[in-house]
Amino acid sequence: MLCVNPAALGGGTAALSPYFPSTDGAVSTPWVSFPALYTAGCRHSGNTTWLQITDIGSHSDKRPRISESDGPLWGYHTYDVNIALGNLVADVAAEESAYLRSHH
Numbered sequence: 001m002l003c004v005n006p007a008a009l010g011g012g013t014a015a016l017s018p019y020f021p022s023t024d025g026a027v028s029t030p031w032v033s034f035p036a037l038y039t040a041g042c043r044h045s046g047n048t049t050w051l052q053i054t055d056i057g058s059h060s061d062k063r064p065r066i067s068e069s070d071g072p073l074w075g076y077h078t079y080d081v082n083i084a085l086g087n088l089v090a091d092v093a094a095e096e097s098a099y100l101r102s103h104h
Contacts, residue, residue: 016086039053
């Protein structure tokens with residue numbers, strides 16, 4: 001299985017830029033982000049490959065956290081897109097910019 005880290009397309013571990021829908025009324029925007037709370041890196045063990053998400057926030061950090069709502073075998077699949085949405089948008093913007101530079 002292949003692993004691609006949207007936070008570090010060239011490999012390694014990097015900070016995620018998550019965006020989640022704002023549903024609790026605590027903020028006036030439709031989206032909320034929690035920078036410097038998670039990192040991601042591809043991991044391999046035996047015949048298994050996965051994107052390891054690590055909570056790097058301190059114990060005193062009161063921001064909401066995601067959980068493995070479907071159990072440890074499924075990990076954070078419920079949040080697949082949202083946990084890296086800012087990174088994915090930045091990746092697309094970078095590729096678009098590279099394409100436009102090479103085709104002018």
